[in-house]
Amino acid sequence: MFDPKAEAMSLDERAALQRHRVWGLVDRLLAAGGVQGRRLRDAGVGRGADVTLAGLRDLPFTTKQDLWDHYPFGMLAVPRDQVAAVHGSSGTRGRPTLVAYTRADLDLWAAMCARSLSCAGASPGSVVHNAYGYGLFTGGIGIHQGAVALGATVVPMSGGMTDRQVRMLADLRPDILTCTPAYALRLGEAVAEAGVEPVSLKAGLFGAEPWSEELRTAIEDVLPIKAMDVYGLSEVIGPGVATECLEQDGLHVNEDHFIVEAVDPATGVPVEDGAPGELVFTTPTKQALPLLRYRTGDIASLTRGECACGRTLARMSKIIGRADDMIVVRGVNVYPSEVERVLLGSGLVRPHYQLVVDRRSPTARLLVACEALSGDPEAALVHALYETLGLTAEVAVLPEGTVPRVEVGKAVRVVTWEDGDPPLPGLA
Ligand code: DLL
Numbered sequence: 001m002f003d004p005k006a007e008a009m010s011l012d013e014r015a016a017l018q019r020h021r022v023w024g025l026v027d028r029l030l031a032a033g034g035v036q037g038r039r040l041r042d043a044g045v046g047r048g049a050d051v052t053l054a055g056l057r058d059l060p061f062t063t064k065q066d067l068w069d070h071y072p073f074g075m076l077a078v079p080r081d082q083v084a085a086v087h088g089s090s091g092t093r094g095r096p097t098l099v100a101y102t103r104a105d106l107d108l109w110a111a112m113c114a115r116s117l118s119c120a121g122a123s124p125g126s127v128v129h130n131a132y133g134y135g136l137f138t139g140g141i142g143i144h145q146g147a148v149a150l151g152a153t154v155v156p157m158s159g160g161m162t163d164r165q166v167r168m169l170a171d172l173r174p175d176i177l178t179c180t181p182a183y184a185l186r187l188g189e190a191v192a193e194a195g196v197e198p199v200s201l202k203a204g205l206f207g208a209e210p211w212s213e214e215l216r217t218a219i220e221d222v223l224p225i226k227a228m229d230v231y232g233l234s235e236v237i238g239p240g241v242a243t244e245c246l247e248q249d250g251l252h253v254n255e256d257h258f259i260v261e262a263v264d265p266a267t268g269v270p271v272e273d274g275a276p277g278e279l280v281f282t283t284p285t286k287q288a289l290p291l292l293r294y295r296t297g298d299i300a301s302l303t304r305g306e307c308a309c310g311r312t313l314a315r316m317s318k319i320i321g322r323a324d325d326m327i328v329v330r331g332v333n334v335y336p337s338e339v340e341r342v343l344l345g346s347g348l349v350r351p352h353y354q355l356v357v358d359r360r361s362p363t364a365r366l367l368v369a370c371e372a373l374s375g376d377p378e379a380a381l382v383h384a385l386y387e388t389l390g391l392t393a394e395v396a397v398l399p400e401g402t403v404p405r406v407e408v409g410k411a412v413r414v415v416t417w418e419d420g421d422p423p424l425p426g427l428a
Contacts, residue, residue, distance in 0.1 A: 001114075001118050001123065001124070001150070002118060002119070002310075002311075003115070004310065006256050007115070007252070007310075007311045007312070007313055008306075008310045008311055008312050009256075009312060010312065011304075011312060014255065014256060014312065015053055017256060018053055018255070018256070018259055018284065019052065019053050021256075021284035021285055022048065022051055022053065022056065022259070022282065022284050023048030023049055023051060024048060024284065025048070025282070025283070025284040025285075025290050025292065026040060026045060026047070026048035026050075026051050026292075027047060027048040028077050028287075028290060029077065029290065029292060030045070030046070030047065030048075032076070032077040032078075034070070034074065034075050034076075034077070035062075035066055035069075035070060035074075035075065036060075036062055036066075036075070036290075036291075036292050039060040040059065040060070040292070042060075043058070043059060043060055045059070053259075056259070056261070056282065056293070057261065057269075057270050059292060059293055060292070060293065061268065061280065061292075061293045061294070061295050062291050062292055062293060062294045062295070063294070063295050064097060064235070064295075064297070067097050067098070067099075067235065068095055068097070071096075071098060072086075072098045073100070075289060076100060076288055076289065077287065077288065077289065077290050078102055078287055078288050082102050082287075082288070083100045083101065083102065083288055084101055084102055084103045084105070084106055085100070085101045085106060086098055086099065086100050086101070086136075087099055087101070087136055087137070087138045087141070087142075087234055087238060088136050088137075088138075088234050089136075089137060089138070089233075089234045090136070090137075090409075096136075097234060097235065099234045099235055099288075099289050100288040100289050101288050101289075102287040102288045104287050105237070105286055105287050105288050105289075106145065108237070108257060108285060108286065109142060109145060109146075109237050109238060109240060110145035110146055110148065110149040111146075111149060112146070112237060112240030112241070112254050112257065113142050113143055113145060113146020113147070113149070113238075113239055113240040114146045114147070114149040114150040115146075115240065115243070115254060116146060116205065116230050116239065116240045116243035117143070117146050117147060117150050117152065117176065117178075117205060118150060119228075119243040119244070119245050119252060120176070120203050120205045120226075120228040120230070120243060120244065120245075120246075121176070121202060121203040121226070121228075121246060122147070122150060122152055122175070122176045122203070122205075123150070123152070124150060124151030124152060125151065125152065125153070126147075126150070126152040126153070126174075126175050126176050127152065127153045127155065127172055127173065127174040127175055127176070127200075128143070128147040128152050128153065128154045128155065128174060128176045128177075128178060129155045129157060129165075129168060129169060129172070129174035129176065129177050129178070129201075130143050130144055130147065130154055130155060130156055130157055130158075130178045130179075131157045131158065131159055131165060131177070131178065131179035131183060131187070132158070132159065132178055132179055132180070132208065132239075133158055133159040133408060133409060134156060134158040135158075137409075138232070138234050138237075138238025138239060139178075139180075139207075139208050139238070139239055140156070140158055140159075141238075142232070142237075142238040142239045142240060143178045143205070143239055144156055146239075146240060152176070155168055155172055155174060159179070159180075159183060159407060159408035159409065160407045160408040162186060162187065162190045162407060163190070163194075165187060165190070166187070166190050166191055166194045166196055169187070169191060169196065169198045169200075169201070170196045170198070173200035174200060174201060175200055175201060175202045175203070176201070176202065176203055176204070176205065177201055177203075177204040177205075177223070177225065178204065178205045178206075178230075179204070179206065180206060180207070180208050180209055180406065180409075180410060180411065181206040181207075181209065181211035181215055181216075181219060181227070181411075182209065182211075182405075182406035182410075182411035183406050183407070184204055184206055184219045184223060184227065185215075185218060185219055185222060185351050185352070185405075185406075186405045186406055186407065187223070188219060188221075188222025188223045189222060189405070191222075191223070192222065197224075198223065198224065199224060201223060201224060201225045202225060202226065203225055203226045203227075203228055204219065204223065204225045204226070204227050204228060205228050205230045205243070206219070206227055206228065206229060206230065207229060207230035207231050207232065207239060208239070208410055209410045209411050209413075210318075210319045210320075210321055210322070210325075210335070210336070210337040210413075211229070211318070211337070211340075212318070212337050212338075212340045212341045212344065213318070213341070214340060214341050214343075214344030214345045214351075215340060215344060215351060216229075217344070218344055218351035219351075226246070228243065228244045228248070229243070229244045229251055229318055230242070230243045230244075230251075231243070231251055231298075231316070231319065233296060233298075235289075235291060235294055235296075236258055236281045236283055236291070236294065236296075237257075237258070237283070237286065240254065241253065241254060241258050241281070242254065242258075242260075242315075242316055245307060245309040245311060246309065247307055247308045247309050249307060249308070249315065250303060250307075250315030250316060250317055251315060251316050251317075251318070252307065252311050252313040252314075252315055253302075253313055253314050253315065253316055254313065255313050255314055256313075257283065257284070257285045257286075258281050258282070258283055259281065259282040259283075259284065260279060260280070260281055260302060260314060260316065261277075261279070261280040261281075261282075261293070261302075262275070262276070262277030262278065262279055262280070262300065262301060262302050262316075263277050263278050263280050263295075264277055264278070265277070265278040265297075265299070265323045271301075273301070273302050273303055273304055274301055274302075274303060275301055276299050276300065276301045276317075276320055277299065277300075277301065277302075278295060278296065278297060278298065278299055278323055279296045279298045279299075279300055279316065280293050280294060280295055280296065281293075281294050281296065282294070297322045297323045297324055298319050298321075298322055298323075299319065299320045299321055299322070299323060299335075300316045300317045300318065300319050300320060301316070301317045302314055302315070302316055302317075303315050303317075319337075320335055320337060320338075321335025321336065321337050321338070322335075325413075325414065327355065327357060327366065327414060329357075329364060329365075329366045329391060329392065329393070330363070330364075330392060332389070332390050332391050332392070334389055334391050336355055336413040336414055338388075338389055339353070339355060339368060339385065339389070339391070339393075340353065340413075341388075342381070342384050342385050342388050342389065343368070343370055343381065346377065346380065346381060346384055347373070348372065348373060348375075348377035348380060348381065349370040349371060349372055349373060349377060349381070349397075350370070350371040350372075350373060350400070350403075352370070352371060352403040352404075352405060353368065353369060353370045353403060353413075354369045354403050354404065354412070354413060354414070354415060354423075354424065355367070355368055355369070355413060355414045355415070356368075356369055356396075356414075356415050356416075356417055356422070356423055356424065356427060357414065357415070357416045357417065358417045359416055359417065359418055360417060360418065360419055365394060366391070366392075366393040366394070367393070367394050367395075367396050367417075367427060368381070368385065368393050368394070368395045368396065369396045369398055369402075369403055369424050369427065370395065370396070370397060370398070370403065371397070371398055371399070371400050371401075371402065371403055372397050376397060377395075377397060378395045378397050381395040382394070382395050396424075396426065396427050398424065398425075398426045398427075399426070402424060402425060402426060403424065404424075
């Protein structure tokens with residue numbers, strides 16, 4: 001439930017708490033003697049009390065490469081036998097990233113996910129239909145533990161087997177749906193096909209992949225819910241790092257446990273509040289895998305100041321994209337979510353799309369594969385993409401049902417066509 005003591009404390013009080021916690025973190029990293037401790041020593045930090053919050057920006061970063069270099073357990077700050085669970089993400093680029101939790105970390109994670117659920121409108125007694133995947137991925141088990149900690153009733157559906165999900169939505173009358181935004185769309189289509197009206201649903205807590213305001217509207221068109229954004233990443237803890245409140249004016253970052261900065265991705269220098277930058281997190285209270293200034297690769301802007309809901313936690317914008325998902329076509333930089341905004345904002349196509357980068361010849365082509373609602377929107381979309389994003393792209397309008405629907409895992413928004421057959425039928 002909304003905890004004013006933690007979520008609405010004064011900025012001074014929170015800064016004092018964070019400072020104290022960061023001191024503890026720095027002392028633990030120095031004592032653990034791993035790569036983060038070594039870098040702190042090299043930066044002249046001999047003990048926690050040497051560090052100030054304002055001085056955090058001068059401390060060394062930690063990156064995904066560090067986790068890979070020390071895979072699987074080389075960055076633990078506790079003995080291996082204190083690790084209660086591991087999780088991770090398969091990564092869109094092949095290499096797994098593994099993270100570890102002590103029992104205390106699992107309790108913290110459950111509390112943060114309970115906070116997220118309640119921020120989005122869940123309460124004790126809510127029925128939570130959880131269609132995030134269960135397993136190494138943090139979505140399913142993270143939200144599950146949060147729902148239990150909140151005192152809700154959790155329905156552990158995991159992803160896929162959509163017919164059975166529709167049945168459970170009809171029979172168990174959940175008020176909260178949790179899954180990826182792309183799967184929410186798929187479920188919306190499936191309930192319509194089955195003639196089920198999931199009238200019990202009130203809110204959905206969607207995350208794990210970028211999604212635009214236009215996709216929010218598309219989900220709210222097919223499901224009778226308020227679609228809310230939840231953000232997180234395995235390295236920081238999983239879901240439960242930041243969530244929208246009912247004001248929907250940014251995602252509240254749980255800053256008492258996850259200190260956030262936004263930095264210029266090229267220089268690493270912090271950007272002004274309000275300007276887009278790469279999110280960087282410090283986790284002062286985590287035990288097994290505490291991270292100092294972890295670079296997420298996710299681009300968003302930050303704002304500070306009290307929200308109309310009463311929370312004083314800093315807010316982040318929706319994620320604009322991942323630094324490494326940016327496509328460069330003939331010198332124009334574009335994130336898939338920007339293309340999504342144009343497509344869905346046009347009202348001409350279904351909310352399913354895929355970007356195909358054709359690299360069969362030296363000058364790459366970008367093909368935007370989509371499905372028309374009616375007529376032939378190709379020329380209008382080519383024009384809108386150029387006008388809005390400055391992007392020269394070809395639009396391939398495919399028959400309904402051709403663009404892959406997401407059943408399990410995260411939506412794949414960009415595919416590369418290196419040689420041979422097209423990745424989607426009907427492309428040329
Ligand atoms: O996706 C954790 C999660 C599960 C968050 C369920 C929300 C709901 P990973 O598999 O480690 O963890 O992937 C983390 O996913 O760095 C972002 O690039 C992306 N991501 C997560 N949430 C959002 C979001 C989980 N709300 C990576 N909007 C992150 C945009 C998101 N991107």
